[in-house]
Amino acid sequence: MYPSEIEGYVAPCTVQEATEAFAKWGEETHYIAGGQSLMQAVKSRMIRPRCLVDLQKIVSIRGLHEDGSGHRIGAMTRYCDIASSRRLGGAFAALVDAASHVGDRQVRHRGTIGGSLCWNYISACMPVSNLAIGSQMSLVSLSGATRELGVDAFLGAPMETSRDEGEILLSIKLPQPAGRAGSAYRKWSLLTDGLPVIGVAAFLVLDETDRCALARIAVTGLESGPTRVPAAERALLGLAGSDRAEIETLLKDSASSLQIHSDEAGDAEYRKVLFRQLSLEVVTMAFDRALGSKK
């Protein structure tokens, strides 16, 4: 398959040049990040861009940065760079879990965290793991105005976000939690590193007695796209990692709170089994990682 005719291609070196190019070309202009999803849509002509504004040369929106308040991941940071990061342990390890198993090694060398969040594919790994962590999105508009948006508000229905026309996602901020925290992500796919049939991410903050003070659990592989599981989040409060039987029960109960569909990859009952198993794994691992970060 060949893309339809493309009139313009711009590869600016700054964010300002990128928004200016977008404004100049107007309708049917698309930003391209890593392009691992967008190029499929362009080749199948689901998208017929008039102009592509390539963000790959903008150094300021790439890479992992850390300061006292937490981490900042440039939107153009590739999966492989997140997967090999030694900085993102404990509280943010779910992102490493997710980035290490997206697609295949070729895709991980091109695909970016920002591209995946903006594309928000129905069962992609980046949206769900960021949803659990509670990442903050930094965006810049065509007029140059910046705004911050929590991931819950940023992600919409599958393949939709609250990103405005021409707006660029600059970075993903991961605020350092007040207490000890751990996160984890696991998925089950039909193929190694494939799109999840079910994927679950957990983010836990513990109090001084090692009990859960805050929980964010998110699941993907549902028709609704990445979805939080409030029933599990509430039930986890006050529990310790050693309360395994209670955790198992609450996760089993919370599976029935989900709107789960059947399709050729797995029926609803099987998806529930996967949710129970994977959520137990990630909750256990998030407790372990939170406690590990005490040292």
Next chain:
Amino acid sequence: MKAEVSITINGIAYSRTIPIRMLLVDFIRYEAGLTGTHVGCTFEGVCGACTVHLDGDAIKACLMLAVQADGRSVTTVEGLAKGNELHPLQVAFNQHHALQCGFCTSGMLMSSLDLIEKNPELSEETVRHGLVGNICRCAGYANIVDAILDVAQERGS
């Protein structure tokens, strides 16, 4: 509609005026005339036959426009051998009969080179998982995995 690019492939700079919509894999095959890089699945980006290295990283040349590779350095399967001396992976693929029809082989070689160079310790499992982006329709995986492990072990020792 058209753009000027200069893409270095296997050490040689190819300067061309090309349509913006030209895929990198087509630039490699039709502009540079290097037909070792294959096109298998054509649009989903799932078969891996078009795998090349872009500045040292294995990527799929069908999921990228040629204009995006302007000023960058690409290595294709033709760039593996040094003169008449085949790359150890190519020798191992030959010795282990790691190909039947050969269509996937160039992609397999480029992916497995990336895998070997970035992972100091490889097992059968890590090789099999590492090759998930490359499909062999002859299902000749067993010998491909053997050939890669052979080279990896030689490098490790």
